[in-house]
Amino acid sequence: MSVLSGKKVLLGVTAGIAAYKTANLVRLFIKSGAEVKVIMTPASKDFITPLTLSTLSKNPVHSTFYDKEEEENELWNNHVDLGLWADIMIIAPATANTLSKMTNGTCDNLLLATYLSAKCPVYFAPAMDLDMYKHPSTKNSLDKLQSYGNVMIPATSGELASGLVGEGRMAEPEDIVSFITNDILSTLPLKGKKILITAGPTYEAIDPVRFIGNHSSGKMGFEIAKTAANLGAEVFLVSGPSFQKVNHSLIHRIDVKSAEDMYIACHKYFADVDVAILAAAVADYKPKNIATQKIKKKDAALTIELEPTKDILKSLGEIKKHQLLIGFALETNNEVENAKSKIERKKLDLIVLNSLRDEGAGFATDTNKINIIDVDFNQNVFELKSKKEVSKDIINEIINKLYA
Numbered sequence: 153m154s155v156l157s158g159k160k161v162l163l164g165v166t167a168g169i170a171a172y173k174t175a176n177l178v179r180l181f182i183k184s185g186a187e188v189k190v191i192m193t194p195a196s197k198d199f200i201t202p203l204t205l206s207t208l209s210k211n212p213v214h215s216t217f218y219d220k221e222e223e224e225n226e227l228w229n230n231h232v233d234l235g236l237w238a239d240i241m242i243i244a245p246a247t248a249n250t251l252s253k254m255t256n257g258t259c260d261n262l263l264l265a266t267y268l269s270a271k272c273p274v275y276f277a278p279a280m281d282l283d284m285y286k287h288p289s290t291k292n293s294l295d296k297l298q299s300y301g302n303v304m305i306p307a308t309s310g311e312l313a314s315g316l317v318g319e320g321r322m323a324e325p326e327d328i329v330s331f332i333t334n335d336i337l338s339t340l341p342l343k344g345k346k347i348l349i350t351a352g353p354t355y356e357a358i359d360p361v362r363f364i365g366n367h368s369s370g371k372m373g374f375e376i377a378k379t380a381a382n383l384g385a386e387v388f389l390v391s392g393p394s395f396q397k398v399n400h401s402l403i404h405r406i407d408v409k410s411a412e413d414m415y416i417a418c419h420k421y422f423a424d425v426d427v428a429i430l431a432a433a434v435a436d437y438k439p440k441n442i443a444t445q446k447i448k449k450k451d452a453a454l455t456i457e458l459e460p461t462k463d464i465l466k467s468l469g470e471i472k473k474h475q476l477l478i479g480f481a482l483e484t485n486n487e488v489e490n491a492k493s494k495i496e497r498k499k500l501d502l503i504v505l506n507s508l509r510d511e512g513a514g515f516a517t518d519t520n521k522i523n524i525i526d527v528d529f530n531q532n533v534f535e536l537k538s539k540k541e542v543s544k545d546i547i548n549e550i551i552n553k554l555y556a
């Protein structure tokens with residue numbers, strides 16, 4: 153999944169020959185999961201048809217303040233609504249004429265009026281012939297627009313439509329998308345941070361076909377992983393057997409089965425991470441001996457001797473240096489006291505406490521109700537929320553600790 157996934161992208165197309173490349177630009181935005189709307193200056197329709205861009209963007213394309221559907225039934229295209237709809241506005245190609253008008257606040261077409269109304273980050277990708285690009289008035293526009301906070305995606309050098317060779321080619325659509333992606337990533341609070349997360353249950357083998365497991369779905373850990381990655385973190389998600397799915401370029405999924413596998417994977421990544429969040433429901437006991445053949449049914453009772461698994465959280469607490477260590481506690485009674493004692497025993501920075509006494513909290517539900525307790529035993533009690541929302545509360549608390 154890209155950071156552009158789910159983002160509302162408003163593409164403004166102006167009248168330069170590079171407008172033909174916007175078909176590919178729209179495709180790339182759609183491919184990365186963004187929702188795209190296109191507005192065009194009237195003259196840009198000589199370079200690419202609105203039909204092409206509306207088909208690719210799956211949205212109507214507008215170029216005037218109203219669409220004449222029928223003579224007496226004109227549809228008003230509200231530039232303010234369009235400007236507020238967008239999470240990102242990108243003007244590509246941005247001609248010298250449009251850049252100059254943007255600089256001066258001229259709004260004699262829908263695109264310019266929308267630009268003036270937009271509150272989101274605005275990117276522009278200039279495209280023009282080399283002498284126009286070099287002209288002091290153009291340079292003045294580029295500087296001024298950047299001083300207003302707009303972000304320039306610089307033109308590149310190469311052969312131009314005039315046949316001349318020089319600076320003025322619009323950046324390629326692939327480069328525009330990666331420029332915007334990197335720009336968004338660089339502003340995210342967890343950019344550059346590495347986070348280890350455990351999720352799901354563990355399966356402790358009894359024989360080749362049976363195991364001891366639990367009802368953990370992995371949902372809480374996976375939601376935390378997605379929230380952290382959406383905020384720019386590189387995530388190492390060590391998951392026990394789980395049906396949860398994840399598809400994000402910043403999440404590395406490491407599938408494990410047993411507590412021992414999870415212990416080994418966590419120790420492999422821990423030294424290199426900034427934060428470890430252990431949300432997995434790890435089995436506390438495992439069969440002392442795993443039968444090599446399937447155990448046959450007999451009339452007599454069967455006793456399986458169990459031995460403790462390694463406590464992964466405690467083992468990380470013992471070796472932690474710079475890392476923030478966050479554990480989970482699922483309790484049924486004496487919740488806060490038990491959680492506090494876990495913070496001390498396992499050398500945690502934070503503990504996320506759920507009580508099975510709270511309806512909607514814990515395993516295999518889509519909701520959770522948590523209390524986050526820190527080393528000073530400050531408590532932050534949250535309402536019952538979806539696990540997605542809970543993951544945001546947990547990550548916010550971690551961000552506050554990281555930058556405290």
Ligand code: CTP
Nearest residue numbers: 430431432434461462463464465479480481482
């Ligand atoms: N945990 C772990 N390794 C284990 C068992 C638990 O890393 N072998 C982690 C869990 O991922 C969770 C935390 O420890 O973050 C709490 O687990 P829990 O089973 O509640 O705590 P215990 O220390 O086992 O204490 P108790 O059984 O007394 O509640």
